[in-house]
Amino acid sequence: MTPRTGPRAYHPDDRAALADICVRTADNGGDSRHLYPDLELMPSIFAAPYAYLEPDLAFVIDDGTGRAVGYILGTADTPRFVTEFRERWLPRVEDRYPRPEGAPRGPSDEMVALLHHPERMVLPELAGHPAHLHIDLLPEWQRRGYGRELMRTFLAALRARNVEGVHLSMLTANTPARAFYDRLGFAELPVPDPGPVSYLVRGTEADL
Numbered sequence: 001m002t003p004r005t006g007p008r009a010y011h012p013d014d015r016a017a018l019a020d021i022c023v024r025t026a027d028n029g030g031d032s033r034h035l036y037p038d039l040e041l042m043p044s045i046f047a048a049p050y051a052y053l054e055p056d057l058a059f060v061i062d063d064g065t066g067r068a069v070g071y072i073l074g075t076a077d078t079p080r081f082v083t084e085f086r087e088r089w090l091p092r093v094e095d096r097y098p099r100p101e102g103a104p105r106g107p108s109d110e111m112v113a114l115l116h117h118p119e120r121m122v123l124p125e126l127a128g129h130p131a132h133l134h135i136d137l138l139p140e141w142q143r144r145g146y147g148r149e150l151m152r153t154f155l156a157a158l159r160a161r162n163v164e165g166v167h168l169s170m171l172t173a174n175t176p177a178r179a180f181y182d183r184l185g186f187a188e189l190p191v192p193d194p195g196p197v198s199y200l201v202r203g204t205e206a207d208l
Helices: 012-023 041-046 048-053 078-093 106-114 146-160 177-184
Strands: 004-010 060-065 068-075 131-137 165-171 197-203
Touching: 004 146, 012 041, 012 048, 012 060, 012 068, 012 131, 041 048, 041 106, 048 068, 048 078, 060 146, 068 078, 068 146, 078 131, 131 146, 146 165, 165 177, 177 197
Parallel strands: 131 165
Antiparallel strands: 004 060, 060 068, 068 131, 165 197
């Protein structure tokens, strides 16, 4: 069957495409290769563990040739995901990315420190929205309605699991992303000392 352009379930053959999408959108929505020369680093934190630990909640936009050009990844249960991240994912990557000693010496060290601290994802203020997600599309596939299609697919999958709330974190400075999330019904939830990020939440019951 010829692939159609639009959302579909993730397949393990999409792994390289997911990594490429992550790298090309990881610098405040733009290409991050100038910041993180190891092209596996950002995917090892923000993409690959979701596809590995929770593949049934991984969806991509297919360009019509079988190539993934965008994705939405996440978990239905953030505390459980954090436990599995530490127990099942970190052992797969910690030899390549050992925990930094001392203060971070650059952007890559900062990201490796995040990799080794998955517990940062669990905040009591977010308990009512236990699911969380990451969504990214290559620049040329943005502003064409595919982000909304991915979000609709993901929310439906959460509803099928009886999950009532979802959250995400985003760099506060990324105003185009914030406008996108606002249009999709997300609202900011204040948390203590959020640093450079904002936390947005929404219920899963309403369609888009």
